[in-house]
Amino acid sequence: MKQGALIFTFLICVVSAIAQDKASVRLGLTFRKVNDEPAVLRCEAKTKAGKRFEPVENAIVNIYFSEENNSNLIGTTKTNGKGIADVNVPASFLTRMDSTASWHFVATLTEGETYKGASAEADVTRARLQVDFQEADSTRTIVAILSEWKDGKWTPVPQTEVKLIVKTLFSDLPVGEDTYTTDDEGKASTTFDMKLPGDAEGNLTLGAKLEDHEAYGTLFATSKMKWGVPTPPDNSFSQRTLWASRDKTPWWLLIGPNLIILAVWGSIFYLVYLFVKIRRSGMQKT
Amino acid sequence: MITAIFRLTNVQWRTPLTRISEIIAVAAIIFAAIGIIIDMGRPDRLWHLFVYSRLQSPIIWDVIVITTYLVLSVLFLYFPLLPDLPMLIKSKEANPKDFTGKLYRFLGSFWRGKDDQRKYSETAIRIISVMIIPVALSIHTVTSWLFATTYRPGWDSTNFGAYFVSGAFLVGAGGVVIAMYVFRRAYHLEEYITDKHFDNMGKVLVMLALLYLYFNLNEYLVPAFKMKKAEEHHLKSLFTGEYAMLFWSVIVLGMIVPVIVLMFKKGRRPLPMFIMGILVVVGAWYKRFLIVTPTLLSPFLPMYDVPESYTNYHPTLAEWAITFSTLSGALLVITFFVRYFPIIPIHETIEEKEAILNPKS
Numbered sequence: 001m002k003q004g005a006l007i008f009t010f011l012i013c014v015v016s017a018i019a020q021d022k023a024s025v026r027l028g029l030t031f032r033k034v035n036d037e038p039a040v041l042r043c044e045a046k047t048k049a050g051k052r053f054e055p056v057e058n059a060i061v062n063i064y065f066s067e068e069n070n071s072n073l074i075g076t077t078k079t080n081g082k083g084i085a086d087v088n089v090p091a092s093f094l095t096r097m098d099s100t101a102s103w104h105f106v107a108t109l110t111e112g113e114t115y116k117g118a119s120a121e122a123d124v125t126r127a128r129l130q131v132d133f134q135e136a137d138s139t140r141t142i143v144a145i146l147s148e149w150k151d152g153k154w155t156p157v158p159q160t161e162v163k164l165i166v167k168t169l170f171s172d173l174p175v176g177e178d179t180y181t182t183d184d185e186g187k188a189s190t191t192f193d194m195k196l197p198g199d200a201e202g203n204l205t206l207g208a209k210l211e212d213h214e215a216y217g218t219l220f221a222t223s224k225m226k227w228g229v230p231t232p233p234d235n236s237f238s239q240r241t242l243w244a245s246r247d248k249t250p251w252w253l254l255i256g257p258n259l260i261i262l263a264v265w266g267s268i269f270y271l272v273y274l275f276v277k278i279r280r281s282g283m284q285k286t
Numbered sequence: 287m288i289t290a291i292f293r294l295t296n297v298q299w300r301t302p303l304t305r306i307s308e309i310i311a312v313a314a315i316i317f318a319a320i321g322i323i324i325d326m327g328r329p330d331r332l333w334h335l336f337v338y339s340r341l342q343s344p345i346i347w348d349v350i351v352i353t354t355y356l357v358l359s360v361l362f363l364y365f366p367l368l369p370d371l372p373m374l375i376k377s378k379e380a381n382p383k384d385f386t387g388k389l390y391r392f393l394g395s396f397w398r399g400k401d402d403q404r405k406y407s408e409t410a411i412r413i414i415s416v417m418i419i420p421v422a423l424s425i426h427t428v429t430s431w432l433f434a435t436t437y438r439p440g441w442d443s444t445n446f447g448a449y450f451v452s453g454a455f456l457v458g459a460g461g462v463v464i465a466m467y468v469f470r471r472a473y474h475l476e477e478y479i480t481d482k483h484f485d486n487m488g489k490v491l492v493m494l495a496l497l498y499l500y501f502n503l504n505e506y507l508v509p510a511f512k513m514k515k516a517e518e519h520h521l522k523s524l525f526t527g528e529y530a531m532l533f534w535s536v537i538v539l540g541m542i543v544p545v546i547v548l549m550f551k552k553g554r555r556p557l558p559m560f561i562m563g564i565l566v567v568v569g570a571w572y573k574r575f576l577i578v579t580p581t582l583l584s585p586f587l588p589m590y591d592v593p594e595s596y597t598n599y600h601p602t603l604a605e606w607a608i609t610f611s612t613l614s615g616a617l618l619v620i621t622f623f624v625r626y627f628p629i630i631p632i633h634e635t636i637e638e639k640e641a642i643l644n645p646k647s
Binding site (some may be wrong): 242258268270279282 | 338339340341342347350354357358361365368395396397398400402403406407409410413414417421
């Protein structure tokens, strides 16, 4: 009897110790919108391991509009290897979002085997970032226009830092300075005099970016302009090159090595022939 | 290749060393080929290399030269073995059902030592001796090109072909010296593999180590003089960084110490030669490690946001197992060969001794 009680107490201690060992999660929620595409809500979950943070993988995250209940559920997703989970705001929420000037979002992370549950909230003011291009007397200008929805209309947002960029393969290349401040009309601009390679027609993707703003989130506006140097596409893959497929081996590489291979293997077959002659000679009765 | 050069230049003292060199070459090339197949990760797709081969790819050049060298090395071992086989058959006549007797008969029962047979055999050996030199040069050069045809720091070098060839020469000679010592002791071959052979091989080893040192000087000093940004991480990891201890140990113990020791006549005695041979071969293995690993840890494109394990390398258990099993496999091939065939060419040795006794004939 006493032994049973001891085992039971031990088990309770073990279970409670395991429960206590669950890590606390720090959950972040940010808002992001690119051009007219659906807005994206991004959750980032991490736990503290020693002196540094580590991402929480495969955690289930629910994101709600306004408050946490089933009718407000925007979407459910799982965090990836970097602890990040993105949810696109579906079209069904657009009417509700358009009717107000600011939005409130709630994210909840479901408790897992090794981590505790967590929640995060974000308040976002409805804003928009546009990019405009002007060309006069061979001077090219990029203009970013930032405005927010106030009193039923779009109102310029002054004194805010925005970036003017060219999109490249891996990152964004700043045009001129790193950031520009919007004026009273909500505009920030710079001249564009960079000679950059574009596509075959000279198209570059230029844009404006407002990053991690406390009220508006991340806003990104891009557009294509023929301000680059036209770069014909490299179609050498379909020609006889070193990087082409096997049926397009360059002639010199096909002929030269094959002649050497033929000469060497021809000699090897001659050696085999000599061996056959040695064998035949030995088999003959003298 | 060493044997071929000795044969073509008619080096008189070569006879007891030729078969040792040839069987080392055959065993090494068999496991070089198997090693590549294992390293590719999908041995079941080996046939893809032949069916879907692109001549533009250096890996195909490697497949071609390895196959060619393997065939030539086997023939180079077999043709000089033919005159010895009747003696081996005779030694097993008492027990005709014995496996080794059957093997000897299969390989050489047709050898009668007739004039035409000797003529064909000598022609074949001469052809192989000539052919095997460019093919052996190709095999090491193509292996170097697997690295040198990339833009990676440490590999992007026009010196790489000659550097690999000289490295292969050195390790090959080192391997022959180790085998000479082991076979001499194990089979009491002091009468055949004499101190003179060690002395001569010691001189050859000094020359080859100096040659390899010269190519190392080219390989590291010239890029270090320029210290291009892309090469800096790689070179500093070798000279003063993570791999400095290993790098300088290889240079000093694997090349400089053998040169110094073998310059003295006492250093060219069998035991010091054996120790220097081991230093050369072990040094050569670590040299290959130093050619491959630090370069792969010096990324060609900037790396960020990667796990910490991507920035260092420790061989896994599987990699150690592959390394040791290929080495063991090569040693097993040599052991089997020595168990069943004479490691000293009998017929050639008899002919040589007869020539000494009857110089006019």
